[in-house]
Amino acid sequence: MIRVLLADDEAMIRAGVRAILTADQEIDVIAEAADGRQAVELAAAHRPDVALLDIRMPRLDGLAAAAEIVRAVPEVAVAILTTFGDDAYLAKALDGGARGFLLKSGDPRELISGVHAVAGGGAYLAPKVAERVITKLRATGFSRETAARARVESLTQRERDVLALLGGGLSNAQIANRLHLVEGTVKGHVSAIFDRLGLDNRVQAAVLAHEAGLSAEQGS
Template sequence: MIRVLLADDEVMIRAGVRAILTTDPDITVVAEAGDGREAVELALAHRPDVALLDIRMPELDGLAAAGEITRVAPGVAVAMLTTFGDDIYVARALDGGALGFLLKSGDPRELLTGVHAVAGGGAYLAPRVAARVLTTLRSTGLGRAHAARARTGSLTEREREVLALLGAGLSNAQIARRLGLVEGTVKGHVSAIFTRLDLDNRVQAAILAHEAELIAE
């Protein structure tokens, strides 16, 4: 069962999101918060699998709350839930440790898919957000791609395969099945990749994999 903390200052939004989440028998909402400070406190109290945070909240906004939760409760996977216009904050959210970026206006199935992905150790960007991120990456030109390829050049062939699958949003278990490895071995490869490339989280790894053109579009 995936245990979710839901934080949004609008009661009606919380009710709607909760209604979508409860359609999945494998997801349960264990706590709700109306501001970022309360979200941090509830994350510590309940230790949910996923904290689903709105960006614009009083007391402590979702971006700051994401950073605080990943610092004090590192076992909690954080995903941001916001409007399409707020996706300009995606870089800040990812820097704060968020593994997912979901849209309130998106397909309800995206919400469920995203929660499952981050709960399983993967990363998830709503398709419209992912499209904008990739457009931004492409607009930086060949110099950035060249730098990314040089940065990943020190990886072994197996580590490059793992990084490519991280970039596709797969969890450790999914990567293990895809490559015919045990999950512990994949975890070791992921740790080595993060250390060697100075990465903080799976979303940064995914962006680097795209920049280095390790993923077939």
């Protein structure tokens, strides 16, 4: 079970986000905060797996709260959930140690995927934000390999294993056998990979795996 601390100064927003998260049977919202200072205190008291923070909150904004939580309770994975996709906010959030940056205007599935990703030790950028970051990387001369690696960074380690085997042309059944999983679980991972990375088919997934330097041997 992924234990989540939710912080937003608007009660209706908290209720909506809580409803989305708890629709996933693997997520439990264990505490809620109405301001950044309370979020820091609750993170220290409850030590959730994930602290999901709004940016604009009283007493202490979400970016400052994120940095304090990372310093005080480093085992808590912090993600920012905001209506503001500004690059300055993104840079400050990541500099402060946040592992995720999600938009309230995004698909609810992105929220659930983001919580799973950061709880699993990975990172997650909302697709719209990730697309902008990748565009900037390419504009500054970064290679396709660098851009591809930036995209797959949002995946959990298990999802990267699955993507590597997709790159090797393996079927879901073959991947399940290689990773000692049931085929239904593999199908779920593949769907999550497609949704998170904006892929339409296995060919695109294979191309991305090769560009990111993932190999079937790594997925073994």
